[in-house]
Amino acid sequence: MTMEISVAKGTVVEKTLQLSADHQLHINVESGAQLHLLMEGSCRQLITDIHVSQGAILDLCDLDTNEVNTTRSHELHISQDADSQVFVHSISLAAGNTRNTSHIDLCGEGAELTLNGLIIAGGAQNIENNTLVQHMVPHTTSHQLYKYILDEQATGTYAGLVKVLPGAHHTMSEQTNRNLCITREAHMFSQPQLEIYNDDVRCSHGSSTGQLDESALFYMQQRGISKHEARLLLMAAFMSEVVEQVRIPALREQLQEMVEKKFRS
DSSP states (O other): OEEEEEEOTTOBOOSOEEEEOOSEEEEEEOTTOEEEEEEEEOOSEEEEEEEEOTTOEEEEEEEEOOOTTOEEEEEEEEEEOTTOEEEEEEEEOOSSEEEEEEEEEEOSTTOEEEEEEEEEEOTTOEEEEEEEEEEOSSSOEEEEEEEEEEOTTOEEEEEEEEEEOTTOTTOEEEEEEEEEESSTTOEEEEEEEEEEOSSSOEEEEEEEEEOOOHHHHHHHHHTTOOHHHHHHHHHHHHHHHHHTTOOOHHHHHHHHHHHHHHHHO
């Protein structure tokens, strides 16, 4: 099944549009328009194509809620014209396995992209995120931040590639992946990459994987906080950097509650 959405030139959609994820989505945000979109559902195979025209703004939150023993695959393709702003938050609080593939092209000068991921997994889950961001013209900006918390025997994968194509001078790009493995049986595979084909750019990438800070846990226990509650507080603090960047207040509050519920379960 295919669904098409078009936001007319200069239209500001003030309320968040909430969609139950369908098999194929085509979205066109015309010049100067603004759209806040929440995609939620457990569709097993989803393809989303989005074009964001000059000066348009798109806020997209993809909330993965698939069930145990299911696998969800989402292919996201976005092209951005000049002076457009795109904010994508990929949130996985599911019980099954997930594979997300995001391909974003910054095609117009002044285009800005924020691409974030928040993943909490346990059991024998496998959560995979693959991103490709292409800076195709001068004066474009991208920020990526993906954070994983993996418990029990969960496995996480992050493979991110930023390409700065010939002629794309004055590109600014940041790519960060930070992860917590709660148990020794949890595994994280991280591969941030840069391919730069011209000079005069500011690009960085980095990755870190570790466990909860034992000294912080000890400090909190010395002040009467139980070890269980201290662990929850540290994990919530770790994920807050992503949650706080969600620009829709009601959705941000909802995500904070869902993240806490996921930790406690």
